[in-house]
Amino acid sequence: MKTQPVSSDFVSLDRLSVLEIEQLIERALELKHGQPSKTFANKTIANLFFENSTRTRCSFEMAEHRLGMHVLPFETTTSSVQKGETLLDTCKTLEALGVEALVIRHQETGYYHALMEQLTIPIINAGDGSGQHPSQSLLDLMTMYEVFGHIHGKTVVICGDLRHSRVARSNADVLQRLGATVIGSGPPEWFDETMGIAYVPIDEAIEQSDIIMLLRVQQERHNQAMELEETYHEQYGLTLDRMRRVRPEAIILHPAPVNRGIEIADELVEHTQSRIFEQMKNGVFARMAILERAFHPNSTEGAI
Ligand code: CP
DSSP states (O other): OOSSOGGGOBSOGGGSOHHHHHHHHHHHHHHHTTOOOOOOTTOEEEEEESSOOSHHHHHHHHHHHHTTOEEEOOOGGGSGGGGTOOHHHHHHHHHHHTOOEEEEEESSTTTHHHHHHHOSSOEEEEEETTTBOHHHHHHHHHHHHHHHSOOTTOEEEEESOGGGOHHHHHHHHHHHHTTOEEEEESOGGGOOGGGOOEEOOHHHHHHHOSEEEEOOOOGGGSSSOOOOOTTHHHHHSBOHHHHTTSOTTOEEEOOSOOOBTTTBOGGGTTOTTBOHHHHHHHHHHHHHHHHHHHHOSSOOTTOO
16 A cells, blocks of 8 residues: 555546646746756656657656656666566566656556555556546646636637547546536547537637647547548638637647647647647646655655
8 A cells, every 4th residue: 555645646637626736737837937846866757658659758758857856767668568567567666676756658548546556656647548648638727827827717629539538538627627618529429428518519619719629639549540531620620711710819729749731720730829839848847846746745845
């Protein structure tokens, strides 16, 4: 059993109170605006990515370096995972060697439940199958708070492959808890009723929304390989024509990687209303706040 408080894990935002989430957003914004971070020079962390990543992995690594942590190199492709070692045994091994926290991305939804039972070190979920992506949600929230100051009463449309998206699942829940109205759009067959949000056709949804959150089609999570229909962009994407109907104060978000010309017109990725690259920048600060919390869940005690 864990000897640390359970809250040192960061696996899903529904395990955190609204106050804790707002404190993390505030801390991430403070870090972005130059407030000094704590340093954890005596801490060793490992990043275990069983699925591909650019943003999440690199921004966790940046955050770890900025916090002065020692990052133990670990590559799934050259580890004994290739000989059939289980995730649990891999993690128990790293814990036995002295690693003090694990950042994990894994294809299995909810992989972290067994690890939380068996390990004493914090688990930070960098994405589990089509389950949750809490650090992405935190950086998305940070980006929205940075623009609007709050999200209470704002309307957010999440558009695209909702059914297979851990970003959509994490965000639909936390945005509603923080007082936003969330609607879903995109191909009706990929809408997910279990998210507790209403389906609104894209043209209506765009006109109503303060925040337009586009999603990549999660090809890797579909049961069958498929060709994206050429009509996807015209039917469900943010086209140049639809952009004319976006509110002037609204912002465009996308967790990326972006399929330019499919969920969003190529020219709109760098549009003045797009915050896509700001989201990536914010990811470093959001993850610094998450890592600070992992080692000091309730206080600043022990920070240098
Ligand atoms: N948004 C996101 O999770 O990107 P990566 O898959 O590149 O980490």
